Amino acid sequence: MPMTGYAGRILRVDLTKRTWQKEVLDPELALRFIGGRGFNAFRMFREIPGGTDPLSADNKLFFATGPLAGTLLPGARFNVSAKSPQTGIFGDSNAGGFFGPEMKFAGYDQIILEGKCSELSYLLITADGVQFKPAAHLAGMDVWQTTTEIRRELGDSRVQVACVGPAAENGVKFCGIFADLARPAARTGMGLVMASKNLKAIAVRGSKPITIADRDRFLRLLKEIDEMIFNHEQYKPRCALGTTRLLSSLNALGCLATRHYLTGRFEKANDVSGERLASTWKTKSKACFACTIPCSRFFIVKEGPYSGLRSEGPEFEGLAGFSSRVGNGDLGLALKGVDLCNRYGMDVISTSECISFAMECAEKGIISAKEADGLDLSWGNGETILTLIRKIAYREGFGDVLADGVRAAAEKIGRGSEELAMHVKGLEIFQADPRGLKGYALGLAVSSRGADHLRSEPSFEFSEDREEAIRRYGVPEAAFRLEYKGKGRLVKDFEERSALADCIEICKNTVVNMEVIYFEMAAALLKAVTGLDTEPSDVQKACERVVNLERCFNVREGLSRADDTLPRRFLEEPLGPECGPSAGSVVELRPMLEEYYEARGWDIETGIPTPAKLADLGLTWATPH
Template sequence: MYGYCGRVLRIDLTAERITIEPLPREWARNYLGGRGLNIKRLYTEVPREADPLGPENKLIIGVGPLNGTFFPGAARVNFTARSPQTGILGDSNAGGFFGPELKYAGFDQVILEGQAGRPVYIFIHDGFAEIKSAGHLRGLDVWQTQAAIRQELGDSRVQVAAIGPAAENGVRFAGIFCNLVRAAARTGMGTVLASKGVKAIAVRGRQPLALADPRGFADLVQAIDREIYDHWEYQTRVLLGTTKLVHALNEAGCLATRHFTRGRFEAAEDVSGERLAETVKLKSKACFACTIPCSRFFRIKEGPYRGLASEGPEFEGLAGFSSRVGNPDLDFALQAVDCCNRLGMDVITTSEVISFVMELYARGMLTSSEADGLDLTWGNKETILSLINKIARREGFGDILADGVRAAARRLGKGEDLAMHIKGLEVFQADPRGLKGYALGLAVASRGGDHLRSEPSFEFYEDPEAGRRRFGAPEAAFRLEYKGKGRVVKYYEERCALADSLNACKNTLVNMEILPYEQAAALLRAAVGWDYTPEELRQIGERIVNLERAYIVSLGIRRADDTLPRRFLEEPLPEGSGPSTGQVVELEPMLDEYYTARGWNRDTGIPEPEKLAALGLQEALADLRSRGILP
């Protein structure tokens, strides 16, 4: 199989049995890889009643046909299971170097099932795998774990995906971290790995990867590289990466500030990506084979955090520990992100649970005595660091926050209307009231409050003719308008599904709109040797979105769950939020338009039988019928 290894590694941790299976060719043809193959595997093999932290749940690791090639940004990897945080689809994606190394080690997919009877780590290398003792790694943080495994294996080029103490202690939003800071952190995939007794997965590969038409592939990639270099966003992405959004969203009036109580942060310029680049950035950093080095190495040279050095952060961590919690100190925000990375926790959820209790405190709904005596005033640095560590250890008040904001509000018995989550997954660092397409994308995303399932960046175009031409509504090209957004979100969801299944970066395939379907078909012909039409590739994205929807529908999700926190629907953005002042989200008409575009029932949000059949999802159709969900 050109472009693929053609092999799946299955590890039964209970029996400590390792088997190798062929990758089903039809699955690869219809789902490509990564996210697509993972949801197919999850839907097929994991019972709906499986406890997310029990032996019946499976952690599935998947890469795609472009991983390991020199296609720019094809460095990502998906981790998929039923989520212990939300109870529905768990799926997370990370860049760096782990994904390509797994391909060189000889596998397209790894399935971890059962539960180990002792602490272990997995070593995958050149077509083989070993289960190795990890008792000596217990309690180590992510950085220490990688260093220890590389030293033990005697190879500094081993790629390690590890969990930290937070996962071992059962924090339900713990992630899996590759290359120290490349975080597959959403939906608790690290917690699933810990529940299986696995501390890390180490990978080393030297196996060649064959392409169907190497010369044709090289010519296509060269042309794509030129498109990237010539793109108007290229220089900004190299300099700032996603941290550019702190300034941009603040100007737009929709930067998450003090737990979404306003849309602008008075100290935004002090904690912006521009300030980071001016003061502490050392050099740019790229994932494997990427032409856009959008990450960065930094070092703090003076002050109380002097000597802190790491890679990153992304926008979510930077804004999460600055504007969201009301902290104006850039260096401290970097320190907080570093703590989360080392302990192995999702920065979005961590910053949400902390800013949530800070708002409760500001409103007089929570006292210091209820929170281990901590001073919960906005931006209190000592409290923020204390809570990060308490959460990771599930200690005292941190234990209340360690299951996510939905669970925290329920345990506290207060503030459920103020908990910023959708289906149990916390919202990102931009206020949906100023981004109507993103708001809809958050509401319908298959893994909960997730901006990365659609990324409808088209709504920043401000070109009414483009909106009319592409989506049938001039308003579709404006972020504060809601008409046309159902079709916009549908389009970008399918682009994101394609990117995640090729395991290529959304910066290029989605935000910069590189690799249209026609070009993607030519690229896959050269890589894999299979002929796709552009429409067939679009349908692969649509098939994945519908299978994920069928999965969460089988777990009880309906239209009523495709909603947003009450604040975004009913409370206008306050004065001082610039051009977004006074905005709320007009969700219901967008949902109607979206369901119609998708071919889903407008009353329930369930895919219609005709749609599932047209996409070849007979297994899902039969499953939903057997459950009495579809006629």
């Protein structure tokens, strides 16, 4: 039976031999791994042997989108995965915008890139296959220039371009792959993998329809989802502010990453908040593909030294990264910092961590101004912040020390800086203070790509809904952010909800945070769209399978329970009295971890999935030796 919903083909490109082939999507794979991140996890485990050098031609780069992307479901996305040169483990990043659906309209659920181009190139991918294009003229161009130039030379403004900027070409470890100018798959250095393959960009242009198995049923389900979204209490604030609303709300809770987590309250939060941006320079709301929640924004800076700066964005992570995290109260400067990262092609979380780490090191006397090229590393120094972003991107002077990520920078600097490096497994921590969000803290510690909130996003812990917490997780504490009980089971559930969003490739805000699509609805949608016979329990199991397989990948790379931890500050130093409701809080990691391993069916001593659990998930072949 031909599958609907899916594009039905996987494109495998050999960059060394300049050849490509189309493989038929196996329906069994579709049932077991759904799509997107699930497809990538399967290929990653199967095709990248343990110990592979992430920057060698043996590493592979996987792009995948999901069965529900490209339909009218709100907010289509795509995942990019490879072994990470930044962390040395499972690398993966997800982005919205328009690239994912275009890839599907071109006829591919997944694109696999193997080998390495002999010279700097870009690919044009259409329904007809792959064209290898020379890209010497694009060398050194930033993300905006590259995207604009490729569209111009192909004479098609509707071509979707995913590209890397100069930072990736210069070997910066935390480089992303950027689509739609400012929508990056930014985390874990996927841009550097692409650059290491001498690949500047992938341009896709679709010309094929996406078909639906049961159109009437699909429209009925869509109507149900529409109503859930439009009637949701978060609908209006999300339309107005998107993720930028978190800056002021986390600040009020006393857990906004401020001056490198020295405190959870930023005294200038009102000057740099999402509300401030919305009431001053926001010119209109923007949205990803087919989304009913236009949570993004376009802005034009209207005054000050960055007057005229314009872009889509920023999201909360960039906005807080270049304001509270580095101690800067100038909104224009924060926007400029995000814009520079977008143009050079770097992850805003990692970049802002590297800079704020350097600032704390300087404050503590661990590094001198001389070591930092004479830069004044005091909190919020705008010139230093912008100079360091550029120096990192071009690996100049002190920027070269930071360009390998904060873990490597601290190893180089030494002198006790190691415990100030705010990362897990080599990936830098986001802009909320984990001490104020215990479920998120656990999620950061166990995530398969290193410190990352988007692997679990357990936003239920803000709900304060006791009864629902008891029903779902057995204890009322699970609904309260400062409690640690029940968080192991909460994070397990939300890891699977997040895996669901990443596999069907629909926005996590809708699927996870607003809880609009859970396994029942997902199974109904998958049935209506793909025609595959799947039950809610099958969908849940597929998501659990993805989480377990990613864990197995990392175990094969040598990771175990000892790596599931957080920087010492979050475990031992309580948030200060100025942090209001979060004051005095630290992360009780150990009991949460043990509850989590137990909920997962993993060995509590080692954190490794048990053979019984893997057999239950049909993953016996991935059992660690």
